[in-house]
Amino acid sequence: MDNVAIHESWKTSFSELAPGLLLFARQWVRSGADAEDIVQEAFVKFWRRNHNIDNRALLYATVRSIALDLIRRDSRRARREAEAYSEADQAVEPQFEIANESQRLVGNAVDRLPHEQREVLVMKIWNDLTFAEIAEALGISQNTAASRYRYALAALKKDLRPQ
C-alpha cells in the first residue's frame, strides 16, 4: 500500500464495515454525527498505518479508544451522554433502519440493554466478530464475552417475548 490516498480498495472495505462501525460507535454517543466523526478518525488512522483490515479486533479497539477519548475530552459532552444513557429508551436518533413495528421494538430493546451487554451484542450480531475478536478488542476473556452475549440475548428474549 504505497499510497493509500489513491488506493481505491479502502472504499470496498469501508462500505462493508461502516454500518457496523457506526452502530458500534453509537454505543458511546447518541448522535449520528458524533459516531461518524469517531469512525472517520478511527478508519483513517487504521488505514494509514497499513494495518491488516482483517484485524477487526484492532479496528474495533481503535474505534472504542477514540470514542472514549472523545467523551473524556469534552466533559460537557460526557455529561450529556451520561444523561442520554440514563434515558436509554429515548434515543436521540435512531440507530437502525426501521422497517416495521417489530423492528422498532427490537431496536428499543437493544437500547435498554446494559452497556457491556449491548457492546458485545452489537459486535457479534451486526459486525460478525468472533468471541475471540470481541475479547481482544474489549480486553476481556472469551468466556466473559460469551457470557455477556448470552445475558444480552436472554434479556432481549425476556423483554420482547414476556411470558
Next chain:
Amino acid sequence: MNDFSELENELKNVRPLPPSAKLFTRVEQGLANVAGADALPDKVIRPDRFRINWLSMGIALGAAAVLLIFAHIDLKHPAKSVPAVVSITPAPSVASIAPTSQFIPAGATQVVYNMRDEGLLFPSGSAQPVRRWRSQTRETLQWRNPATGASLRVSYPSEQVELIPVSGQ
C-alpha cells in the same frame, strides 16, 4: 442451533443505518491528507505486535550486549591469565622447562614404628662388643608433575639393623 437462534435471526434482520455519503468524502480527504493526519494526536491503542516488537528488540539488544561483554572477557582471558600465573607461581626453573610427562620429587617420609634392642654381641673377628638395634620403618616417596598436577606416591616397609659399638670401662 441454540435457544436464541430465532432471536439472533430477528436481530440480524434489523439493519444498522448506512453511513452518509458525506462520511465517504471525509474519509477520502483524511486518507489523502496523510501528512496532515500525522499531526493528529496519537490516541489509538497500539497493536500488540508493535509492543512485542519493541520489547523483543530491547531484550535482543540487552542479550547482545551481555554476549559482547562475555566475548570480550573470553578473548582477553588467555593473553592476561597465562603471564599472571607464570609470574606468581614460584615454580622451579626445572619444572618450567620440563616436559609435561616428567615427574619431579615432591617429598619423602620415613616413619619408625618399631625399634628393638637386641643386645650385645661380638661381630665375627671383632674383640669389641656392639649393641644391635633393629628398627622397622615405613618409607614413602612422592613425585609430582607440575605441568599436569598429577602425583605419584610409593610406600614400602623397611627394616634397618644398626650395630653400635660399646665402649669398655
